Amino acid sequence: MHVQNWDDYRFVAVLARTGSLAETSRLLGVDRSTVQRRVKALETRLGYSLFLRNGSHYEPLAEAQPILAAARSLESAISTAPAPADGETLAGNLSITTTDSIYMSGVSEMIDAFQALHPSLRLNLSVTTRRLALDQLEADVAIRPSDSPPDHFIGRRVCDLAFGVFASHSYVAQNAGLRRDEHAWLTVSDDMSNSPPGRWIDAHVPKDRRVLRADTFIAIAEACRLGRGVALLPKSYAARLPELVALDHLMDAPHATGLWLLTHPDMRNNPRVRAFLDFIGRQLSTRKKHFAG
Structure with a gap:
């Protein structure tokens, strides 16, 4: 058979x-x-x-x-199969991919802590929003938001990743009382239009109110911080920007997707991959409330 x-x-x-x-x-x-x-x-x-x-x-x-x-x-x-303990020596290369907003929401510290435990391990980090290519072994591990990752990846949904609408204090002061369809919106570009936040924008924001589009949430959040308009952002990242204020009244209902730890089936028993997945999985699990908003 x-x-x-x-x-x-x-x-x-x-x-x-x-x-x-x-x-x-x-x-x-x-x-x-x-x-x-x-x-x-x-x-x-x-x-x-x-x-x-x-x-x-x-x-x-x-x-x-x-x-x-x-x-x-x-x-x-x-x-x-034996899995390396946190303090066990690991060597070689480990390729990791995640998005910019996830990396800047606390995952950077988690990856740094993992490398401190395994100083002989060389990490190759790809921070990008482009489509996953684990099937081509471009990365060993992915930490990604998704409603439903491709079937040919394996992994687990660690927690929810919540989104909220945010604007700068100065923008709010100048635009108090506007309806959702009256605001200037900072949105994702076409290559992210099929993502969960991209679909939310398409369903709730008129096209003529989308004044800026960008292919990363870091760029969108920066324009938001400068007072260009309102934006749908991961709450875990927006929480790190004191210039921003939440505008929950502009959302009809909470919006969230899943935060996943993924790898290729051929890599799941690799000691480096298993050690990283176990460590980061524990770290993310302890901070579920941070990512779930």
């Missing part, structure tokens, strides 16, 4: 163990549709069904047993 993507075994194994899409998605840090797609993809390649669905419960069929045996062997091998 040949299966092109061995990571699909993991989805089958967890679903068989829990019997629930909701619990499987929670444990694996993905949404339910991702679990369904991965299991369906494996069933399609095999040519037969692996589960009997009874309401919301998934019962593995007899045909699934060889798959489950292989999946359990893989899980066992992964769980018993």
